[in-house]
Amino acid sequence: MRARRRQRLVMSSKWSDIIYVVKSGVLVLSANGGSGRRQLLAILYPGDAYSMSLAPPLDGVGVVAMTDCDLIRMRRSALEDFPSEMQELEAFLQQRTAELHARSILHIARLASLSSESRVAAFILELALRTGQVVNDTATCDLPLSRSDIADYLSLNADTLSRIMTRLKSRGTVATVGRSRAIVKSIKRLCKEVPICRTTLALHGYAELDCQADNSHS
């Protein structure tokens, strides 16, 4: 199936049997926070598998497409019809769920221990490595989330986020083209803004990338 940008997948907990696998595009898990403000709780990248049984019964939870997406939709119970493939699929889901969980835990660590500036830097780093084109020490990527989306994900306010982006840009670490495209001038330099960058690198397929200074300056 396909989903359009801004489209909300019907995912009440009543359909917890349904599993979505992301083939292309970016989606987010969204909910209404305590103060009525929307918050983005997790980001789904190509390769991720998601089912509503993974989300808590928050007010207004659901998965929303941030870009046009290709998805696979299937029912877990349908697996039982294919005993020979089930084993393999169970293992796949298990592994995907574990990775998603690790990313969520990392997100907790970032929210809890990083300054807002480092959080933004970590977000751009993650997005660039996941969805961007990496060339040597630079990277270019689309920003599938608007500024206020990013703010809602990083638990910042849009005003503050804007200020931080301005600071990063004026420092020459990142640049933007229009509103929805970012250029990372130097990945290493960006990493220096993110204390726990090594974990981010590892979780997004760049375990071998040497982030040099890392957090050794602390």
Added chain:
Amino acid sequence: MRARRRQRLVMSSKWSDIIYVVKSGVLVLSANGGSGRRQLLAILYPGDAYSMSLAPPLDGVGVVAMTDCDLIRMRRSALEDFPSEMQELEAFLQQRTAELHARSILHIARLASLSSESRVAAFILELALRTGQVVNDTATCDLPLSRSDIADYLSLNADTLSRIMTRLKSRGTVATVGRSRAIVKSIKRLCKEVPICRTTLALHGYAELDCQADNSHS
């Protein structure tokens, strides 16, 4: 196996094949945050299953017992020797992982959208429902985490946490006996301090409990 209070389970990512199932006691997933400060990323209650593949490769990650614990330790690969039970066990692990993930997402929502006072109230509510004795509208529970542990979990400073506890006590919502025991005078009143309390109730087995005012005042 058993674990003593403060004992750290050997859980480097090299042993990601090992699964721990909590029979009794409380454990936490701990790591060193960016600023060198320790942080507690998740709490494990009886019934939970945890494997290191669920944790990101943060500096100093590991599971630490907060109380004396009874645990089951097993290797996932050992499951394959028992094909008849494997099906069932896979399903069990899947379900436990999903619940754990839902709790982590809820924790993100709390960290991101709740004031520090509400976070503390939510924490006490969760602990009381999970590990305490509930009698009518009141509950009593041990506090397996010290004040600074709680602060590290809620992304607060120990000083601030202390102030908040004092405020909650002076308001008569909770009381303490010694340092490691809490009494919730009125669960409903406590719920009113927590905007997203309904989700907390649902995730800890009290879905039917009516938290009245809930967040309808918003």
Added chain:
DNA sequence: TTTGGTTCTTGATGCGCGTCAAAGCTCGCG
């Protein structure tokens, strides 16, 4: 019970980030 060390509380102070308001940019749509 006394003693000592750890943990917890409480006060004073400062900074970061949220909030509000206004202006500036983008981009879609006519």
Added chain:
DNA sequence: CGCGAGCTTTGACGCGCATCAAGAACCAAA
């Protein structure tokens, strides 16, 4: 091509929470 709505940026200001420091309470051992 130009207009308008919705984003985004920027400034001024206040509050909440972190920080530092000192004192109190608690607990475990002697």
